[in-house]
Amino acid sequence: IYTVALARASASPNFDLGALGRPWNAAAVALLPVWCSQLVVPADQRALKVLVLAASAMLAFVVARRTRANRPVGAPRRLASALGATAVVVASLVCTPRALLTSPPANAPVADGPNVVLVVLDTVRADHCSLYGYARETTPGLARFAADAQVFERAYSTSAVTLASHASLFTGLHALEHGAHSDELAPTGRPLATSHATLAELLAARGYDTAAFVANHGFLSPVYGLQRGFAHYDARPPRPELAPTPPWVLRRALRELAAPLAPRAWRERAYRGADEVLDATLAWLATTRERPYFAFVNLMDAHAPCVPPAPFDRRFASAPSVLSRDDLYSWRDAVNSGARELDPEVRDELVARYDGGIAFADAELERLWDALRASGELERTLIVITSDHGEAFGEHGQLFHNATVFEEEVGVPLVIRAPRDRVTAGIAARADARDDARADVDGDARADAQGGARAGASVGARATERTGVRERALASGVDLVPTVLDALGLEPRPGLSGRSLLRPPNAPLAVLVENRPIADVRRLAPERLPDQRALVRDEHAWIESFDGRSRLFDLARDPGQRDDLVAREPELARAFAAELADFRARLAQPTSASRRPAKEAGDARDARDALERLGYAR
Structure with a gap:
């Protein structure tokens, strides 16, 4: 809209660039519209951004046109114009947007x-x-x-x-x-x-x-x-x-x-x-x-x-x-x-x-x-x-x-x-179980401890006895x-x-983890940084790379994931591969919580x- 308006105005026989030749006016027309739309309107409201951009552009242009282009420009006015243009540029550079x-x-x-x-x-x-x-x-x-x-x-x-x-x-x-x-x-x-x-x-x-x-x-x-x-x-x-x-x-x-x-x-x-x-x-x-x-x-x-x-x-x-x-x-x-x-x-x-x-x-x-x-x-x-x-x-x-x-x-x-x-009640029961295992109390006291929160729906009655749970x-x-x-x-x-x-x-x-490196990371070595996904269940982690390589680790014995078990545990590896495929297939089915357009490549x-x-x- 801004470009069309300027093009149409410039085509008019009465169009005068004199006013726009002043540094203050030129800076205002060039910078103010975009600056206003960026600072005033939240980033996610794009339609409103366009309207503010167009309105502020027109306002800046009208103000610039009304400036008398034929007025002699002395040294003080040149200095004022230069300072004005500088102020607009500096403001554009250093003005931080407020919180959205x-x-x-x-x-x-x-x-x-x-x-x-x-x-x-x-x-x-x-x-x-x-x-x-x-x-x-x-x-x-x-x-x-x-x-x-x-x-x-x-x-x-x-x-x-x-x-x-x-x-x-x-x-x-x-x-x-x-x-x-x-x-x-x-x-x-x-x-x-x-x-x-x-x-x-x-x-x-x-x-x-x-x-x-x-x-x-x-x-x-x-x-x-x-x-x-x-x-x-x-x-x-x-x-x-x-x-x-x-x-x-x-x-x-x-x-x-x-x-x-x-x-x-x-x-x-x-x-x-x-x-x-x-x-x-x-x-x-x-x-x-x-x-x-x-x-x-x-x-x-x-x-x-x-x-x-x-x-x-x-x-x-x-x-x-x-x-x-x-x-x-x-x-x-x-x-x-x-x-x-x-x-x-x-x-x-x-x-x-x-x-x-x-x-x-x-x-x-x-x-x-x-x-x-x-x-x-x-x-x-x-x-x-x-x-x-x-x-x-x-x-x-x-x-x-x-x-x-x-x-x-x-x-x-x-x-x-x-x-x-x-x-x-689930947390309360786990906390009580831990307390029971550690406390050295007689049978009656233990029965009292078990009879409260384990059967209740809340821990409100135990409000003064918070304990941590691992x-x-x-x-x-x-x-x-x-x-x-x-x-x-x-x-x-x-x-x-x-x-x-x-x-x-x-x-x-079972826990699913997936990773897709962004382009600037992947570009370093595409063959070393393929997309990956992992399925963690019990004490094992199964990792598949999009380059076709798969790995299996026993996290209890090998938390550093150094010893690949695929060759030694082929049946377990096949079971994990099938489970991961089934897991992802279920996730691919659209639900009321996961509907989305087929394509939505945003402008970042x-x-x-x-x-x-x-x-x-x-």
Whole structure:
């Protein structure tokens, strides 16, 4: 519309370029329309963006035309024009968009249920958390928090890619069902189809206040649709010049020119730290509200380039870090392509930085727990802490993530702390069973302990006796939505792939993991980075690659997945292959929860710059 309007106006015999020749007018006409549409309108409302673009373009053009072109231009006016043009350009470069705001559903009822807090520790693998027995004290705060919570010892993400795994957390669907992953038509990933209801949308429809505070401004950008349902969505980048405000080409060019002159800490900072994200979270939680809330917090401090502040930058390091951000990704490309093996000293430095990032996020999270205790909301809040995927350090020839479905990339922490009056009889029974095994009491006292919560539907009568539970049952990212719905007393939506983790499993469990590397990762060595899928059942993991190779591991005996059992256990291998094929065939059947268009390749250009900063694109 803008181009047609300018073309038509320029064709008029009365058209005068004199006014547009002034720097202020030219800058306003060129930059103001796009700038306004980007800043004023939420990213997911494209039709409204077009209208604002057209309206602001016409306004800028009319104002420019009304400027008297024949007025003499003296030095003061030239200076004013130059300053005006500069101001418009600078504003376009440094003005950071505010958090995305959307309207709550019309006539939403005031909900009656617990608050829900979901914390995703981006890139944190379970076996690097001291909560899970890791030698370094990376998560002492989480260990204290989990003392009266459920700790799942065998939890898996649905993918080693942030987009696909978060989409599963939000929808209760596997990647094969929700489709938010990369493919040939969408090399950096498809957005989540609007036909899939997100957890935030479900809770907002029930009257919940919803807010998200996100460090990963790449794959969690509104471009990918995961912001749907959040009335407040804060996915700002760490620095204004990284914001996806136009003109992005100019901003990027200036940033690249200035980068060599900037301090290293400025150049290396690719995302907001846990301190900044939690500052915003706590400020929002401090506001007075009449409704329960759903707060989603994404912390990225364990993600490369891993530059936690002091003292966490040296907590596990024997010497100051010398690897720059570019060094990290050069090593990643060399290792993942097979061109070079990971140097042991480099690995030690990477792991030290990674563990320091986990420890920093863990320490900052204690502020959230303290705030919930101080407000009295802790016992009225369902809290889930997990990760979207892990991180590899050369265990199977890969560095970082987005490459495989081995344990180091998909084994994640999972801690659930349910409100006292919402814990089901299943949890109470498991807690009592553990207490029975440990307590040295007489028979009458034991009978009293067994007679209460095991027969009840809630643990309300035991509200003063919270105890932690270690769960060996398999758990998956698709279990989050059913778990939250169960805590709210709601029936699961038809077609969800997961189960409620507040109840004991009623059937043998198997977990599916699938990974499709994004194009910029796959391009390094397509033959080394094929799509993969894994099925975990009992103590075994079955892995199939799209290049035709299959592997079978006994996780109880071989947690590092070094000893392939396919040749020695052919019958078990065939059984797993058939089970995985059947599992995927069932998921491929459309359901009310998994309907989606056959094609939906989104335009992710707005997120490309952020993905490059986070190492996903080159």
